[in-house]
Amino acid sequence: MSTVFHGILIARSVSSVNDAVGRMVQTSGLKVDSVTAELTAITLAEPRRGIRIEETAALATSLSHAFDALFVLWDDRVGTRVSALYQSGKLIREFGPEDELWVPLNDDGRAMTERPPLCASELDEDGEYETSVNAIALGLREIGAGTAWTALRAFIVR
DSSP states (O other): OOOEEEEEEESSOHHHHHHHHHHHOOOSSEEEEEEETTEEEEEESOGGGOOOHHHHHHHHHHHTTTSOEEEEEEETTTTEEEEEEEETTEEEEEEOGGGOEEEEBOTTSOBOTTSOOEEGGGOOTTSOEEEEEOHHHHHHHHTTOTTOHHHHHHHHHO
16 A cells, blocks of 8 residues: 655644644644654645645644744655755745665665665665654754654554
8 A cells, every 4th residue: 555645744733833834824624643643744634635735834834933843745656755844934945865875785785784874875786774863853863753653654654
């Protein structure tokens, strides 16, 4: 089964985000969920009705007046993992495949995590690699939730 997720992540508790969403956003059909105690996801309540990425990015822009807002898109049908940081109503930085970090695999196909991670431009075309830090995890680092990747992944694929 494929997984498609797009939403906004805020490195704050659900209660503090709920207060801001109620005041700032006049969009109906939003769902606010706790990923961890200090990471909240805001998504469209019915995302299967059509992926409205532009609407979600506009919401991130609006929310970023109160919080650093991380727009996230994960579509494992096509291998897409991207995130974009919004602050004070502006897009600050985007993270995509070119930003991801990689580690080589050993002869048994296991990640050699003791090695320093490599960026895409440093990969040997004959080597085998595994992503060690993906574009979404890089965005999480930017909003101060760098250790939340495992919890977010479980939240997304639930």
